[in-house]
Amino acid sequence: LAKTTQPISMDSYEGQEVNITCSHNNIATNDYITWYQQFPSQGPRFIIQGYKTKVTNEVASLFIPADRKSSTLSLPRVSLSDTAVYYCLVGYEGGKLIFGQGTELSVKP
Amino acid sequence: EADIYQTPRYLVIGTGKKITLECSQTMGHDKMYWYQQDPGMELHLIHYSYGVNSTEKGDLSSESTVSRIRTEHFPLTLESARPSHTSQYLCASSEGTDDQPQHFGDGTRLSIL
Numbered sequence: 210l211a212k213t214t215q216p217i218s219m220d221s222y223e224g225q226e227v228n229i230t231c232s233h234n235n236i237a238t239n240d241y242i243t244w245y246q247q248f249p250s251q252g253p254r255f256i257i258q259g260y261k262t263k264v265t266n267e268v269a270s271l272f273i274p275a276d277r278k279s280s281t282l283s284l285p286r287v288s289l290s291d292t293a294v295y296y297c298l299v300g301y302e303g304g305k306l307i308f309g310q311g312t313e314l315s316v317k318p
Numbered sequence: 319e320a321d322i323y324q325t326p327r328y329l330v331i332g333t334g335k336k337i338t339l340e341c342s343q344t345m346g347h348d349k350m351y352w353y354q355q356d357p358g359m360e361l362h363l364i365h366y367s368y369g370v371n372s373t374e375k376g377d378l379s380s381e382s383t384v385s386r387i388r389t390e391h392f393p394l395t396l397e398s399a400r401p402s403h404t405s406q407y408l409c410a411s412s413e414g415t416d417d418q419p420q421h422f423g424d425g426t427r428l429s430i431l
Contacts, residue, residue, distance in 0.1 A: 241417045252408045252422025253361070296360075306351075306420060307377070308361040 231297030
């Protein structure tokens with residue numbers, strides 16, 4: 210199972226674009242890259258998933274370079290409500306998700 | 319929005335009590351999971367199920383047990399609660415293939431006195 214490394218915390222201001230990068234050097238050919246968001250006292254919420262190049266939905270974009278050894282979650286024009294922990298997950302071990310420590314994003318006014 | 323429900327949201331109970339945490343989903347998902355999460359820490363998988371009558375232990379050792387008699391229902395039971403069981407318990411479900419994202423409930427925050 211590919212191990213992921215992401216920053217423990219990040220700070221930003223309202224209206225800025227935030228990019229959170231995740232490293233996954235030993236990603237397997239069949240692995241997808243998935244990002245979740247978690248607010249305090251809630252379960253994680255799926256944000257976006259990709260395999261290669263770029264994926265965009267209504268809340269975020271996911272950039273994956275050709276070698277797939279890293280990925281970047283991009284949140285456009287963040288607001289205070291985007292303050293949360295963001296998890297990057299790669300692949301599955303027998304159908305099980307393995308969560309790391311995630312990145313705690315703090316958005317300030 | 320995903321339809322997965324956990325009850326109760328909060329439970330404070332004394333040591334030695336038998337506890338059942340409920341989890342139900344209305345999406346017809348075959349796969350269901352239980353995670354344990356302490357404040358500020360990552361999620362740890364404690365149980366999972368790939369379908370009716372299928373249950374497996376996860377990566378984190380847990381004294382809890384689970385059952386899967388119906389597709390939509392995946393309860394977790396602690397036969398005799400202890401203070402070390404104090405934590406947040408999160409239930410999730412997903413469709414059959416491994417690349418499908420998991421949908422989480424809002425969790426049960428359990429405190430054992």
